[in-house]
Amino acid sequence: MTSLSALLLLAIIVTDLYIISTGRLGSCIRATALQGVLLALLPPVIYADSTAEQWFHIGLMSVGTLVLKAGVIPWLLARAMREANVRRETEPFVSLHVSVVLGALLVALGFWMGKRLPLPVPIGSPLLVPASLATILMGFLVLVGRKMAIAQVVGYLVLENGVFIFGLTLARALPFVIELGVLLDLLVGVFVMGIAIHHISREFDDIDTDALASLRD
Amino acid sequence: MRDIIIHLVILLVLPPLLLGAITKTKAFFAGRSGPPLLQTYHDIYRLLRKGAVYSTATTWVFRAGPIVSLATVMIAGLLVPFGGNRATFVFAGDMIVFAYLLGLGRFFTMAAALDTGSSFEGMGASREAAFASLAEPALFLVLAVLAVLAHSVSLQEAFGVLATGTWGQMAPVLVVACIGLAVVLLAENSRIPVDDPATHLELTMLHEVMVLDHSGPDLAFIVYGSTMKLFLFGALLLQLVLPAPVLLGAQGVGLFCVGELVVAVLVGACESIIARLRLQRVPQFLVAAAVLGGLGVTILFAGGLR
């Protein structure tokens, strides 16, 4: 099923590029939810040749990812967006047109790095490591290039997704490490960040992190 | 010899039918019955019999524009294989000649528009130039994907290498190439979401503006040439999707023609469903297509799929 997993990974990269290119926060959040769905589909596709008990584990991972990344977290973000009353990224640090081109370059960089790091025990599609590295890099780009707090959280989520994709290579060798690691991290991190955004939107009048720049030397 | 005749017949006869198919599809979506399928043929014939009116401010460029654009498209058509039919001219690098022939035609259309001396046509020409400069890299990147896959820069061989198994193996790359090519198709043929060919509001025209002043046989050439361009891009897309062995032989030709009509219907559906993009969004759209093409090339080089 390498072709199907390759298609899924490609779709994930395309959603990354979409997130980079759009300034509408609602679209960003929906794209993150879509990524969550794609990520939930990856474990069963990659580990299609599993024993019955392994299937239970994989099913758990899939369902957990789906509920969290495609359900709970986008819902929390959408709620934060409504409370803070923002719709668009007004003036990002890196303009959207430039980000798309940068994103393409980062994808190329991710693939280049992926070529240097061949997995000792090949698992799944050969696109796995490059796609994860590309996603991580693009998550960084969104994180660094945007001003809106919600957009930065979306960037962090994309970064996490990239780490998750990489972690899938270890799902069989080191079971339960992946889920525990990433899902716990994600859930609590975003939950706490959601609270932080809530306080920020109450304290300041918007969640433009330009206002969060008073502490400097 | 037989191949060449079939090739020429399809190239010359089929394209206006595509335009009819598109119009019929749009009418269907709008709940109308629309003009008959063969209307474009009647239109072309009618225009050919009319007289042309030339402004005194224009020069030979204005008269040459439609002729050159039709000629270039026809020659480009000779380079594209149709299904199992070998292209009439096959040589290394014909991919690039194809792209640049179309570019030459576009140049003369723009020159003819500028030749009228009207600022309105000039606006259309400048918009066309801007969007073409973004659509061309996208087209080249998609062609690059094909070239790398086939290790050859000839259209004939590039499509020939797409066996049935290639989709299974190279699916991501081909999907990306298809999407990129679809976007280029819409952009180059001035379809929604890039441009609205049916608009009669002058300020929303892009391509229509350039050809506003042509009449009679010139207009006939332009209409005919645009249908042929759509046909050629459809041919590229079709052969990307369908593997080469399927399109061989007589039933291959039939399948090819049906496939072209399907492409036309899809374009019509696209036009009916999607709204036209704001002018500032079109460059983003085209850059996205280029990025997708670049993604395909990157995956080919470094994805380890081969």
Place this chain on the structure above:
Amino acid sequence: MRLYLLLGLPAATGVITFFVRRVRFQLTALLASAVIHAGLTTSLWLSAGDLSSGSFLGVDAAGLLFLSLTSIVFFAVSFYSIQYLLRGTHDAPSGLYRFVPNLLWFLSAMTLVTVSRNMALMWAAIEATTLASAPLIYFYRRRSALEAAWKYLLICSVGIAVALLGTFFLGVAASASPADSPGLSLTALINAGPRLPRLWVDVAFLLALVGYGTKMGLAPLHTWLPDAHSQAPSPVSALLSGALLNCAFLGILRFYQVCVAAGEGAFARSMLLVMGFVSIGVAAAFLVGQKDYKRLLAYSSVENMGIIAIGIGLGGSAIYGAMLHAVNHSLCKAGLFMLAGNVLHAFGTTSAQNVRGLVRHSPMTGTMLVVAFLAIGGTPPFGPFVSEFTIFSATIRGGQLWLGALFLALLAVASLGMAGVILPMAQGTPANAVSPPRKEATLSIAPPFVLIVMILILGMYVPAALDDLLSRTVMLLGG
């Protein structure tokens, strides 16, 4: 068993104090937990036998060292917090009752970092420390505190995510030979060292250095540190600088151990050297002309973390110096932050230009502040001088004279920068103090006093037990 108590008791007490909202009860519980934690840690010192054999929890020399530091600093901080919470603060916080539970959970998380033997568990523990400390930073509901907490959360979470990727890379290296994969257990990884694919170990270390280095405060990933450490309440800042940075450093050390076992020690050391020097350089630049004395202390933490990184990076005898410096810095910086808390209470501002005549106003605090500054600046006969000198002499012995000269130069600039801020604060007449000069509360003086005395002692004589522990740690790190 003791380890479970060490972890569970603060956590459980935290839950209890979260629900029982009486301040005095909370403070009693806090003190009790600190005492029990210190007692359990001492018993670990005294127990013979190898405690590091568990696959998930265990205590080796490095773990015990940092656990003890955490315990001591927490002990001091809990005593200091009594008067800190009871005297009222100049920024009225809501949710005063969240302070103690959060502190206890913070302690539990840091303990877990020091006793983890599994890389994934350690990662989760470091993540838990971020989450436990964020509410503490945002304790005073000020705009600036919110900004600091947001930056802290965002940047540290990104760092943790990168560190997770590094852990995954290590996992890939471990599962290269699926038959006898060491998994993510530290002991097994070290034993399997030579077998691990070196490229993956290299990149794993690099990612861990960047990821955990963000939490440790190495430049250029340190941007959250001055904000967080200066906006947090002073006892929290003491804990952050004195204990949390060490925990992050321990994370890097674990990866370093695997690197050394795999034969990539030289690569790891060179990376540490680079980041160490960058940290000292950046810190020195921002220390000069710093206007806020709490930010000054925070940048000093960055500088000292750089020194520790350089110590490890040089290898050999410098590793001993680095670990000794970790001890010295924790104790000294905790004391400094507590003293800063006293200054803030007396003068109502963290701006150094508005504080004058500290020695006249609060003699004990003022004198101790000057003494502690001298200590952290590397003056003999205090502890930091010894550790910094050990590191410096390693550069001479190793023939890297340029590095040694650069090291000294940067340290000098940093010390002078700090002097330019602290000394004027101490001298002069107190013109704009918020509270009148009066007898300073014992509990606000005693904890920093004890810590500074410890530094003084360490400068002249390293107790045999500590020396033994440090040597064992150095052996663990392949020195």
